[in-house]
Amino acid sequence: MESDDEDLVGEGSLTAEEEAELVDLIQDLIGLMLSVRIEAEPPVPGVAERLARQIRMGIGEPDCRIQVSDDGADAVLGPMRLDADDSAGALRSAMITLGGSWGDVVNITTSTDPVHYANRAAVDGPDEAGVARIHLWAANAWDLARYIEEHS
Structure with missing residues (x-):
């Protein structure tokens, strides 16, 4: 009997x-x-990418890729060398890197594995760049893509 790998290759x-x-x-x-x-x-174009670069250096992942959305409101870092099973830990590290007062890390249940989420508001209204709130999500790429698909 052929293995699953052989079936995929044909x-x-x-x-x-x-x-x-x-x-x-x-x-x-x-x-x-x-x-x-x-x-x-x-x-505000460029802010998500700037924060992603700050996170990338702060968590010790200087070589991971950053992909920015067309409108500049979103940036995704990864894949990272950090343990994909500790997405909550990675999220906490990103929160510490950015500083400020964050809410609790929320474990969002998806059809696959969990996605971890946190957000913080700018103090006393939008900051000097006009940013009112920063949202962070962490998971392995497959689960993050599934979460986005389920919630779009």
């Missing part, structure tokens, strides 16, 4: 390059991701 075989790309993709999907969303009116 009758052909993967080249070494294709196999390496597949391994990288799988590692990305199970890797820890952290999402930053900026709530501001009007939208």
Whole structure:
């Protein structure tokens, strides 16, 4: 009987390059991701990316990628080398890096694994850049994508 891996490949075989790309993709999907969303009116371009860069350095992940949304209100960091099973810990580290008074870390139940969430408001209304609230989510990439899909 053929193994599951052989079923996925079919009758052909993967080249070494294709196999390496597949391994990288799988590692990305199970890797820890952290999402930053900026709530501001009007939208303030560049702030989410700036905060994502600050988090990236503060949690010791200088090489992880940052992807920014077209409108600049969202930025996603990852995958990170940090333990994907400790997304709550990674979220707390990001909160400490950004400073300020955060609420509790909330464990959001999804159809797969949990996504951890926290947010904080700017003190006494929007800050000097116009940011009113910062939202953070942390989970492995697969679960974070599933959460976004379920809540959009």
